[in-house]
Amino acid sequence: MTDPIPVPHAGGAAAADVLLLHASRFGQSIAIAEALAGRLAEAGLRGELARVQDRLNADLSGHRAVIIVASIRYGHFDPAVQALVARQAAVLRERLGVFVSVNLTARKPDKQSPETNAYTRKFLAASQQLGWQPALCEVVAGALRYPRYNWLDKRLIQLIMRMTGGETDTRREVEYTDWEQVRRLADTVAERLR
Structure with a gap:
């Protein structure tokens, strides 16, 4: 896992531009989050990777964007993902929010969009009820x-x-x-x- 690269922001404390949170069962969501962080670094943005479970009550306000990369297991995302949205909806709304749904269903071309992927559609509907809709949502095939x-x-x-x-x-x-x-x-x- 990549260590966070600090960047100064108002108040003198250090925080990464982008917080990449992952909820992974067998490692593919972590690999995707790491690949995102690497590509963002090439664009001059600093990323920090962490498990969703470790940031449920953390202060996310120092980041310009929050990317959540979560995998499906037997039809469900890790409950910590919904818990994070419930606890952090107000802060997430103030940032560029990105949700990456990782699932094997997305191996089929007709299941690769938020509109055609049932798991992602269900998650987005529940998140909206909690007061957060990501600005960007991507459905990515897993492994x-x-x-x-x-x-x-x-x-x-x-x-x-x-x-x-x-x-x-x-x-x-x-x-x-x-x-x-x-x-x-x-x-x-x-x-x-x-």
């Missing part, structure tokens, strides 16, 4: 990491993949993430912050 799963996860995910026409060989790892899509998102964030 299938069978060898890293425990026996039960392996079997359940294999069943889901069988039903949805996905990879079922439990010896394989398949990365569906479109890294160019991730770079484009970082470029859009950098443009918005200029």
